[in-house]
Amino acid sequence: MTGRETIRVPGIVAAAEQPAEAAGGRGDLTDDLLASDVWSDAMVAAAGIPVVETPFVSIGSGIGSFCMVDTLRIAGVPASSIRVLGNLDHPWVTYEYLTRNSQIPREERLRSDSGSTPDCIWGFPSYAVREAWHEKGLTKKLAPLWNVLTEPIFTDYYTPKAGQPFEAMAREAQRIGYYDCLVKGLVRMTRKRQGGGYFTILTPPPGASATKRIAYRSTYVHVAVGYPGLRFLRDLQEYRQTYDDYSRVVNAYEPHEHVYEELKKRPETVIVRGGGIVASRILQRLIDDRDRHGAKTQIAHLFRTYVDESHGPSVFLRRKGKDGWAYQGFNWPKGSWGGQIKARIEKLEGDDRAKLYDVMGGTNTPHRKLWLEQLDRGRREGWYKTYVGEVDSVVPGGDGGTVTRIKTKDGLLELEAAFIIDGTGLEADIREHRYLADLLDHSGVGRNVKGRLDVSRAFEVRGTANEGGRMYASGSATLGGYYMGVDSFLGLQYAALAITDDLARQGFARRIGPWRSTTQWVKWARGTRI
Amino acid sequence: MTPTLLGRIQTRIFLLAVIGSLVALVITPVLPMDAPLGDKYRAMFGVLLIVGVVGIAWELLYHFLQQFRWEKDWPTLFGLVLGVPEGVVAYLVAKSGVLGATEDISLAAFVVGFTAVWLATFLFVNGPMRIFTVHWRYRGGRLV
Numbered sequence: 277m278t279g280r281e282t283i284r285v286p287g288i289v290a291a292a293e294q295p296a297e298a299a300g301g302r303g304d305l306t307d308d309l310l311a312s313d314v315w316s317d318a319m320v321a322a323a324g325i326p327v328v329e330t331p332f333v334s335i336g337s338g339i340g341s342f343c344m345v346d347t348l349r350i351a352g353v354p355a356s357s358i359r360v361l362g363n364l365d366h367p368w369v370t371y372e373y374l375t376r377n378s379q380i381p382r383e384e385r386l387r388s389d390s391g392s393t394p395d396c397i398w399g400f401p402s403y404a405v406r407e408a409w410h411e412k413g414l415t416k417k418l419a420p421l422w423n424v425l426t427e428p429i430f431t432d433y434y435t436p437k438a439g440q441p442f443e444a445m446a447r448e449a450q451r452i453g454y455y456d457c458l459v460k461g462l463v464r465m466t467r468k469r470q471g472g473g474y475f476t477i478l479t480p481p482p483g484a485s486a487t488k489r490i491a492y493r494s495t496y497v498h499v500a501v502g503y504p505g506l507r508f509l510r511d512l513q514e515y516r517q518t519y520d521d522y523s524r525v526v527n528a529y530e531p532h533e534h535v536y537e538e539l540k541k542r543p544e545t546v547i548v549r550g551g552g553i554v555a556s557r558i559l560q561r562l563i564d565d566r567d568r569h570g571a572k573t574q575i576a577h578l579f580r581t582y583v584d585e586s587h588g589p590s591v592f593l594r595r596k597g598k599d600g601w602a603y604q605g606f607n608w609p610k611g612s613w614g615g616q617i618k619a620r621i622e623k624l625e626g627d628d629r630a631k632l633y634d635v636m637g638g639t640n641t642p643h644r645k646l647w648l649e650q651l652d653r654g655r656r657e658g659w660y661k662t663y664v665g666e667v668d669s670v671v672p673g674g675d676g677g678t679v680t681r682i683k684t685k686d687g688l689l690e691l692e693a694a695f696i697i698d699g700t701g702l703e704a705d706i707r708e709h710r711y712l713a714d715l716l717d718h719s720g721v722g723r724n725v726k727g728r729l730d731v732s733r734a735f736e737v738r739g740t741a742n743e744g745g746r747m748y749a750s751g752s753a754t755l756g757g758y759y760m761g762v763d764s765f766l767g768l769q770y771a772a773l774a775i776t777d778d779l780a781r782q783g784f785a786r787r788i789g790p791w792r793s794t795t796q797w798v799k800w801a802r803g804t805r806i
Numbered sequence: 807m808t809p810t811l812l813g814r815i816q817t818r819i820f821l822l823a824v825i826g827s828l829v830a831l832v833i834t835p836v837l838p839m840d841a842p843l844g845d846k847y848r849a850m851f852g853v854l855l856i857v858g859v860v861g862i863a864w865e866l867l868y869h870f871l872q873q874f875r876w877e878k879d880w881p882t883l884f885g886l887v888l889g890v891p892e893g894v895v896a897y898l899v900a901k902s903g904v905l906g907a908t909e910d911i912s913l914a915a916f917v918v919g920f921t922a923v924w925l926a927t928f929l930f931v932n933g934p935m936r937i938f939t940v941h942w943r944y945r946g947g948r949l950v
Contacts, residue, residue, distance in 0.1 A: 391936075391943070399943060400936040426883050588876070595876045604876070611878025614944040615808025770944055790938050797937045 303487020305464070305477065313718045316470040317493075325477070325491045330359045331784065333476050333494040335463045335711065337362025338370050340500025340751040340768045342445060343394055345454055347772040349806055350397060350796045351785035355453040359492060361463045361478050362501075367449065368442045370502055375438055378528045378699070379557040382439030387553050387606060387642055389613075390424050390434045392766035395444035397773065397788075398797055399766075403436035406444075432644050433605045441765065451805050464489070465714040466497050472743035496784065498775065499729075499737065499749040500768070501711055505704030509549065512698050515670040515678070524678050525670065528554045528699040535695045536565055543572035547680060547691060549667075550699035551579050551601055552639045556647055558699050559660075563650040566659070575660045576691055578682065581639070582664040593635060599651065600662050602640040609636055612760040613770065622733060622758045629756075630725040636760065639700075665689065670696065706753050715740075719747070726756025733758045734778035735771045746782070748775045807931075808879045809872075813947025814865040820949055821927040822858045829926045830854060830919070839915035845907075849900075850919050852908035856899050857892065857920070864892055882932060889924040896920065 303324045309315060320327060332353065334341040341360045348358060364370060372382075380386060391399035401409070404420040411417045423434040449455060461480040469475050476492040508516070512525050526532035528550075539546060539562070548558050555577070565571040583597035596603045611617040621632055641647075654660025665684035673679035673692045680696065682689045706712045706728050715721055715729075720739035724730040730738045731754045740747040750771030752763040759774075761767035773788070780787040788796070799806055809817065834850045835843060868888075872880055897916050900908035936943055 397940055398936045400933050402933070405933065424882060425886070427881065428877075429881050429883055592873045593876065609877045609879075611808045613808065615813075615946045616810050616872075616878040618808075618944070619810050619946055773940060773944070788940050793940050794938055 303485075303489055305489060309467075312467070313720075314468045314470050315475050320475060320491050324487060325489045326485075326487055327475075327491045327493050328359070329493050331357045331494060332359070332496045332498070333474075333492050334358065334360045334457075334498040334500060335362060335466070335476065336360075336500035336502060336751075337364040337367065337458060337460075338500060338502050338751075339367045339394055339445070339765070340502065340771070341498070342367035342449065342454060343397075343765075343768040343772040344498050344500065344750070344775065345457055346395075346448060346452055347397055347769070347776045347788075348779070348785055349452040350800075351776045351780065351788050351792070353779075353785050355456045358457045359494075360454070360458045361461060361476060361492065362458075363460060363462055365460075366446070367454070368445055372438070372442060374506075374529050377531055378554045379561040380438050382442065383437055384557075385435040386438050386441075388435055388441070388765055389606060389610070390420075390436065392764065392769070393444065394441055394765045394769060395448035396800060397769060398793070398800070399769075400797075403440055404434045407436065407440070428605060428643075433642060435642075447803070448800075451800070451803060453805070460484070461490070463501075463711055465711060465718070466499075466747070467718055468740070468742045469493060469745070473745035474742065474747065495745050496779065497745075497747045499711075499715070499747065499753070500751050501709060501753065503703055503752050504706045504709035504712055507702040507704045509667070509698050509700055509702065511667045511670050512696065519672055521672070524676070524694065525696045526698065528558055528697055529701065532697065535697065536561060538694070539573045540565055540569045540571045542694075543574070544677075544694035545574040545576055545692065547576045547578055547678075547693040547696045548699055549578045549696065550639070550701065551581065551583070551641065552699065552701060553607075553641045554701050555699035556601075556641045556644075558697050560647060560650065563654065563660075573659070575654060576693060577660065577662045578667070578680070578691075579662060579664050580666060582662070589635060595640070596643070600664075602638060603643040604640040605642055606761075607640075607764060608760045612636065613764075613766050618759065621760060624758075626725060629758075633726060633756065633760070663689065663691065703752065709753075712753060724754075724756035728756045729753050731757045733774070735759075735775050736778065746778070748778075750775070807882070807885065808877075808946060809869075810946030810948065811865065811869040813945060814869060815862055816949045817931065817942075817947040818861050818865060819858055821931055822854050822861075822923070825927045825930050826854045826857070826923045827851075829923045833919060833922050837915040837919055839912050841910065845910075846915075848907035849911045849915070852905045853896060853900055853911065853916065853919060854923065856896050856905065856908065857923070860896060860899055861892070864888075864895075885932070886928055889921070889928070893917075893920050893924070 306323045309319055309323055334344050337360050345358055390402040390404040393399050404424040407420040408417045423431050427433045461478040464477040464479055466474050466476040473495045474497045478490045506529050508527055515525050516522055548555055562573050562575055566573055579600045582600045583602045586594045586596050588594040609617055624632060651660055665682040668681040668683050670678055670680050677692055677694045678696055680691045721737050722730045722739055729749050731749050732738055735748045735750055737747045737749050750768055754762050776785050779785040830850045834846050837846055839846055900911055903909050
């Protein structure tokens with residue numbers, strides 16, 4: 277397939293989007309550099325690329341980088357020893373872009389635990405406690421506390437409003453001097469350095485530097501580039517390219533407000549695809565618009581896998597499900613962040629680990645009373661219908677709409693709709709990210725059981741150690757390793773802590789033991805700059 | 807919480823030894839019990855010992871029940887309401903004469919002392935505990 281297959285997202289640079297590079301120019305990469313796995317100081321100097329010496333480099337500048345810097349600063353590493361390379365002005369920019377498009381603006385609630393607090397490595401006070409603290413009136417103060425006390429037995433899991441972690445991260449960024457570490461630019465590659473450590477090549481914004489590239493020479497590299505890319509479903513991509521129609525068929529992660537605006541004006545049918553949290557949020561938006569703005573939207577919800585009961589391989593591994601959905605509080609079972617499942621997967625290798633991922637994985641969404649009520653009402657009143665099957669093709673229909681041909685167990689079904697919203701949230705292969713592609717080709721890293729970067733229990737990228745130099749990675753690119761919840765706030769925090777512990781063993785940071793933990797928490801609580 | 811079996815046991819012992827002892831030190835003098843202060847302290851610390859030792863059996867049961875939960879978590883509310891059955895059993899053990907120190911404890915003194923310890927440890931473990939160790943919550947409650 278040609279053309280753009282992934283969604284354009286701030287901070288994500290897809291390999292396919294980059295023009296082939298001609299080497300040359302002032303301070304640019306040379307053919308020699310591009311072809312070599314290991315660079316000497318002389319090679320970089322010969323290319324005229326200026327070198328900045330810094331012990332630790334974090335690549336990405338998103339929430340992964342932020343958690344890393346936060347933990348290192350608390351572990352006593354000075355800001356002057358850390359550089360964050362990336363093109364995000366603030367750590368939450370990409371995350372907020374994706375959540376906002378998928379219908380979680382700042383005042384709506386995320387799918388994240390109360391104790392997953394990227395601004396606070398301790399998770400105390402949790403977001404529920406802080407919400408209670410800031411609310412006015414006894415009832416409002418008690419509500420979040422009652423929620424965390426009784427979840428998930430009498431209430432659904434508490435989750436913070438999206439704005440809360442963003443604002444809290446903004447405060448913590450100031451406190452730890454995050455912005456002193458940040459260097460804006462596009463990271464092109466990291467290569468091993470002859471004699472130890474690494475060179476990371478940054479392309480600064482036009483006009484920001486006398487040379488086209490700058491090299492960061494460091495002992496340690498942390499890779500936190502986020503999603504390699506977000507893919508469209510193949511049939512939807514084919515439709516968009518074949519019929520050059522980018523307005524009727526949209527992905528939930530790209531801006532698609534026009535769909536909701538149109539639906540408010542005219543009674544139309546919309547197809548929502550997917551059985552996860554994104555589909556849930558899209559459905560809520562559509563139904564909220566019916567309820568609040570008088571939209572007469574008919575919703576056809578298309579599942580590829582329809583879950584209608586509790587499911588799992590044994591009585592000890594049974595996940596609840598109903599009406600098409602598999603229900604789970606967060607993107608992985610809770611015990612995978614710090615409990616039994618984490619302890620178990622740390623011991624598993626190869627196929628055994630892959631199998632546990634398969635059992636615990638699968639598309640799922642949280643159980644929320646509001647959503648259940650909305651969909652029940654939709655079923656009763658006939659404006660919400662579910663369909664199950666594999667999509668064969670999508671073609672233009674009458675009145676400028678679309679027709680989706682679905683292979684169901686009862687034969688071929690054709691569904692007409694004015695719009696199709698893809699809420700499946702497919703992630704692209706790591707090779708589609710240009711930086712990761714270069715890493716795969718030149719660093720010696722392999723892929724894990726899920727095809728992503730192979731990292732150790734300490735999140736060290738296996739195969740990349742270089743004479744005292746160490747490379748680490750966290751986030752979505754490491755899914756399939758010894759920790760399941762890598763693509764979450766708490767997962768990023770855990771990875772940062774595991775990496776910091778490893779760096780403490782090497783003498784680069786201090787270990788965060790009980791004394792340091794306590795004294796640093798007091799500083800955090802008082803807002804003392806460190 | 808998302809405890810492992812070893813984490814449960816370690817956390818229980820730590821909580822009773824540290825938070826339980828602190829609460830016992832403060833509350834024992836005001837326990838409604840007609841006995842010399844020394845005897846009251848012996849009775850209260852005897853109760854802590856019973857809650858700790860019998861608690862290991864409770865933790866085995868909780869761990870077994872947790873296996874039926876998909877999330878492999880232990881909801882916060884359980885940690886609070888399980889104080890009732892645990893308290894009843896601990897009181898019966900205390901009165902059984904296993905420990906001479908606790909045999910004469912009054913029901914009122916037991917209820918006040920046990921409830922204070924249970925609530926204090928519950929509140930501590932669900933929040934402030936994390937101030938002192940950043941690793942604990944990732945280790946299923948293990949401290950070592």
